[in-house]
Amino acid sequence: MSIGEERLARRMARGVEFLGSETAILCGAMSWVSERNLVSAISNAGGFGLIACGAMTPELLDAEIAATKTLTDKPFGVNLITMHPQLFDLIEVCAKHEVTHIVLAGGLPPAGSLDAIKGNGAKLICFAPALSLAKKLIRSGVDALVVEGMEAGGHIGPVSTSVLAQEILPEVAAQVPVFVAGGIGRGEAIAGYLDMGAAGVQLGTRFACATESIAHANFKKAFFRASARDAVASVQIDPRLPVIPVRALKNASSELFTAKQREVAQALDEGKVAMMEAQLQIEHYWAGALRRAVIDGDVDNGSLMAGQSVGMVSKEEPVAEIIAQLMAEAAHALEKRSND
Ligand SMILES: Cc1cc2nc3c(=O)[nH]c(=O)nc-3n(C[C@H](O)[C@H](O)[C@H](O)COP(=O)(O)O)c2cc1C
Secondary structure, three states: OOHHHHHHHHHHHHHHHHHOOOOOEEEOOOOOOOOHHHHHHHHHOOOEEEEEOOOOOHHHHHHHHHHHHHHOOOOEEEEEEOOOOOHHHHHHHHHHOOOOEEEEEOOOOOOOHHHHHHHOOOEEEEEOOOHHHHHHHHHHOOOEEEEEOOOOOEEOOOOOHHHHHHHHHHHHOOOOOEEEEOOOOOHHHHHHHHHOOOOEEEEOHHHHOOOOOOOOHHHHHHHHHOOHHHEEEOOOOOOOOOOOOEEEEOOOHHHHHHHHHHHHHHHHHOOOOOHHHHHHHHHHHHHHHHHHHHOOOOOOOOOOEOOHHHHHOOOOOOHHHHHHHHHHHHHHHHHOOOOO
């Protein structure tokens, strides 16, 4: 083992222990993309895969976990969306399969969900979009945090990864493992966040077009052609209807999203839907639009969710090669440090 590799292993040790994987690199859940094939490939290659439950029914999640287990005997987790109307049934499906790690995305854990997950013996990972929320989540008993900046693909917050990492890591990294996400395309950045106290990292965009990803060839081609500036955040058109911005490659679908917002805002005005239902409709829109691009290959009208690191995705590569490259770059960066 080189000095760089040894330094990297030491810096990843805590994340590796927490995840039970060989490296502290998570592949963030990506709706439609993070299914049995990509998840098992990530875990088999020494990373940590996460099934994106998205809007799946409990029956579908049950089948997806079972199928993933036939493809890997390495640990993997499940990402559940807090807004899902059957969240507690999904938690029970995970318990039935003895899923070891659950990520709750889309907001603070709803009442009772933390106890249900931890009561079943799983570790709970939550997103911390601000320092105050990171502290609150730790107080409430979450086992680890993901700090995700606005460079990321998919739903995003307003603050960059570099600022969130500086604000949050020094304050909480001693208490729980923190994984940094958003805009990571190379191993040098991984080394930097580990040096700042991160237990590991989470990447999405970099893995979306791996050989093992079932994403349509058109979706992958759009990624290979795109540069960082093509991955833009969606725009909210009506101040009364707060929508979480989504980062995706520019295409005609942004007009469809504008039309959808108008339609939902009007339904709100007319009292036909309540705010919660309005926001759920927006989320259903995204799930459908992403499916159209990922599964059907409609790269004009579907949503090409991608982070700013998309410019560093230039060809289809097996997951094992991507992870090996990231690890080699990180080790090389650490090798150059003057002391350990
Ligand atoms: C196509 C796509 C779909 C995504 N879907 C989800 C999702 O369903 N749930 C979730 O928590 N995060 C989702 N994300 C975010 C990723 O899990 C991950 O945190 C993010 O991609 C990390 O930033 P990066 O894209 O800069 O690597 C998605 C990202 C992409 C690119």
